[in-house]
Amino acid sequence: MSEPIRVVVTGAAGQIAYSLLYMIAKGDVFGPNQPLILHLLDIPPMMGVLEGVVMELADCALPLLRGVVPTADPAEAFKGVVAAFLVGAMPRKQGMERKDLLSANVKIFKVQGEALDKHADKNVKVLVVGNPANTNALICSRFAPSIPRENFTAMTRLDQNRAQAQIAARVNVPVANVNNIVIWGNHSSTQFPDGSHGQVKMDSGKTVSVREAVGDDAWLRSIFVETVQKRGAAVINARKMSSAMSAAKAAGDHMKDWFHGTPAGQFVSMGVVSDGSYGTPKDVVFSFPVVIKNKKWEIVKNLQIDDFGRKMLDITGKELEEERGEALAIIGA
Ligand SMILES: NC(=O)c1ccc[n+]([C@@H]2O[C@H](COP(=O)([O-])OP(=O)(O)OC[C@H]3O[C@@H](n4cnc5c(N)ncnc54)[C@H](O)[C@@H]3O)[C@@H](O)[C@H]2O)c1
Numbered sequence: 158m159s160e161p162i163r164v165v166v167t168g169a170a171g172q173i174a175y176s177l178l179y180m181i182a183k184g185d186v187f188g189p190n191q192p193l194i195l196h197l198l199d200i201p202p203m204m205g206v207l208e209g210v211v212m213e214l215a216d217c218a219l220p221l222l223r224g225v226v227p228t229a230d231p232a233e234a235f236k237g238v239v240a241a242f243l244v245g246a247m248p249r250k251q252g253m254e255r256k257d258l259l260s261a262n263v264k265i266f267k268v269q270g271e272a273l274d275k276h277a278d279k280n281v282k283v284l285v286v287g288n289p290a291n292t293n294a295l296i297c298s299r300f301a302p303s304i305p306r307e308n309f310t311a312m313t314r315l316d317q318n319r320a321q322a323q324i325a326a327r328v329n330v331p332v333a334n335v336n337n338i339v340i341w342g343n344h345s346s347t348q349f350p351d352g353s354h355g356q357v358k359m360d361s362g363k364t365v366s367v368r369e370a371v372g373d374d375a376w377l378r379s380i381f382v383e384t385v386q387k388r389g390a391a392v393i394n395a396r397k398m399s400s401a402m403s404a405a406k407a408a409g410d411h412m413k414d415w416f417h418g419t420p421a422g423q424f425v426s427m428g429v430v431s432d433g434s435y436g437t438p439k440d441v442v443f444s445f446p447v448v449i450k451n452k453k454w455e456i457v458k459n460l461q462i463d464d465f466g467r468k469m470l471d472i473t474g475k476e477l478e479e480e481r482g483e484a485l486a487i488i489g490a
């Protein structure tokens with residue numbers, strides 16, 4: 158067994174963390190041979206609730222969990238961590254867009270960027286879940302100049318998982334048979350879920366393109382896209398609270414792939430600081446298809462983008478530029 162690693166989850170008393178902590182602590186993310194010490198950050202009024210979470214973690218009797226550090230102090234929370242799940246932020250309510258949360262949430266990510274910069278391991282891998290995730294991740298990276306920008310990512314894996322599930326249901330195959338669906342752009346209702354590069358392993362054992370398996374391009378460009386774009390709002394309308402179990406699963410998937418790599422021939426979607434690939438705006442956190450090896454992601458190049466795709470990428474890129482401007486104004490940068 159290796160030495161324990163330190164992993165922080167912020168918003169640790171909240172609903173996503175309630176599912177996520179168990180997954181991490183039982184080895185689903187960093188592997189069955191990787192012991193860990195969990196750092197749990199929340200705000201002072203939530204320390205009582207957090208105490209209950211700590212009790213439950215102990216009562217799970219999980220062999221890999223070698224320590225728990227509950228705290229309201231970002232310096233203590235980020236000390237020596239090699240992985241950071243930045244979940245703590247206000248969730249949206251019915252009728253809101255995620256960008257309506259900017260004014261409430263973006264300052265949190267400035268403070269946490271500064272704390273990561275001072276206290277975290279310089280190779281720390283940061284996943285921002287708190288909304289609006291892409292722009293929060295950008296702001297966080299700006300305030301952590303000593304940590305490479307490629308170590309800051311935003312979660313669009315939930316959108317990818319949703320998209321795979323929609324295709325699997327439509328074609329009637331298990332979800333694991335659907336691969337290489339891309340989420341482009343913002344984790345918002347302008348995102349572009351793109352099935353046109355995907356593959357499906359059919360019951361016959363033959364692998365075909367998503368377009369061939371679905372056999373309905375109009376569905377792929379309309380109902381499929383809109384269902385994934387609006388899935389978060391649909392969950393909120395039904396639960397009166399935002400997605401939590403599925404968000405935790407996606408956060409685990411994202412970090413697991415970052416640490417362990419993507420399988421040969423497969424890519425996953427992550428919000429990363431854009432280098433302008435595919436004609437997207439630079440210096441926004443844009444979701445791209447990536448492959449991961451040795452804990453480093455790389456944008457998949459040379460996928461064909463047709464006129465419809467071009468229009469969709471431009472819309473979501475423009476929204477990210479607007480959010481960046483708004484966020485910088487809020488924090489006075
Ligand atoms: N990217 C995605 O796909 C995705 C999916 C689901 C939810 N989310 C977002 O994740 C965030 C958390 O959702 P939730 O359902 O767990 O919310 P929640 O309200 O249940 O929990 C949030 C927790 O964060 C804590 N918190 C607030 N400010 C903090 C700070 N400065 N430092 C540390 N902790 C702080 C709160 O006290 C609370 O315990 C929301 O912004 C939500 O919109 C993103």
Ligand SMILES: O=C(O)C[C@H](O)C(=O)O
Pocket residue numbers: 248249255288315388389390392393399400
């Ligand atoms: O939609 C939300 O506000 C929560 C989350 O981002 C989601 O996609 O479910």
